[in-house]
Amino acid sequence: MASMQSFWPVSHRDDDFWVCMSCLTEVFYRKVPMPDCPSCHGVSTYEGFTLEAIRDWGTEELIAKAIAAEEEAAAIVQPAAEPAASVEAAD
Numbered sequence: 001m002a003s004m005q006s007f008w009p010v011s012h013r014d015d016d017f018w019v020c021m022s023c024l025t026e027v028f029y030r031k032v033p034m035p036d037c038p039s040c041h042g043v044s045t046y047e048g049f050t051l052e053a054i055r056d057w058g059t060e061e062l063i064a065k066a067i068a069a070e071e072e073a074a075a076i077v078q079p080a081a082e083p084a085a086s087v088e089a090a091d
């Protein structure tokens with residue numbers, strides 16, 4: 001599997017976790033795979049949810065995937081240089 005999975009970046013209010021409603025085994029954070037779901041190859045099967053909602057009805061595996069996806073995204077977003085505004089309220 002050398003081919004790279006492509007994604008559409010998606011930001012949708014607070015529903016940042018995109019779950020494939022067809023197979024319910026794929027979840028991505030603020031992006032959806034294109035052109036189709038890597039597991040079931042469903043097209044346009046993704047719906048946005050909050051992590052809270054996924055915790056409510058998702059399997060443990062799906063919840064773990066959602067958390068991992070968010071952590072992965074956070075790691076990517078992290079700027080290489082230290083942000084100047086990282087000093088928190090020093091009063």
Ligand SMILES: [Zn+2]
Binds near residue numbers: 026
């Ligand atoms: Zn799927």
